[in-house]
Amino acid sequence: MQITIKVLKGQDFTLDVEPTTLISEMKEEIEKKLSIPLAEQKLLLLGRTLSDEKAVSAYPNLHEGSKLNLVVMRPRIEGLREVIQRSFRKYYSDQQADKLVTAFMSDFEMNLKQMSLDDIDRLSESLESS
Template sequence: MQITIKVLKGSDCTLEVAPTSTILEVKQQIETELQISAANQKLLLLGRPLNNEQTIASYPNIKEGTKLNLVVMKPCLRDSIQRGFRKHYPEQQAERLTNEFMTDFEKKLNEQSLDDLERFADSIVSRATT
């Protein structure tokens, strides 16, 4: 059956899905079609999020021609860092480097005082306004 994916603040795409397809499989199709990571997708039907493990058939309101809304969530810092490492390193090494980076980043962030953070924020704001 064909369903339409409506990207909020974006375009539509039509997918061919089977009743036995899981929502995660649909998200993977969307990733291939629209280059939006499945991890950053939230599919909604009638305003309610769909569960990755459920099949299309488990949602009786999904039938031929149904429109699902896709909300694209911003990736977290960790995902962005790991995606960068994956471009240059094998998966296991990228995971290890990401973990080391995040540990070091959180340690250094915790060492900062509120005054340090305020100065940092002020410098960013002043650069943005010039």
């Protein structure tokens, strides 16, 4: 059966799989086609993460023509928290900066959780075109 893989940046491609194909085997194919390391891949079906050790048949909603979202989790070189903290420390004491960073990150994470994958996709596309 054919399953479509959608990468957040709009790139789609299809994989031929069998009901016995493991999710980890699908990720290996993705690594070969897109050069995205296994450790950086997260496959989602209807917003839920697919487990590497399970087979396609373990997911009743995964069938011919299904569309999976591939989220690429790049390793952090420097995290958002560190960048913001460094900026705040230019203007505030260490203690004030720590409180501000904690409040900022809490608000940021809350807002991010409220976004759908489509919202994030549209945001990334708009930022690429500007």
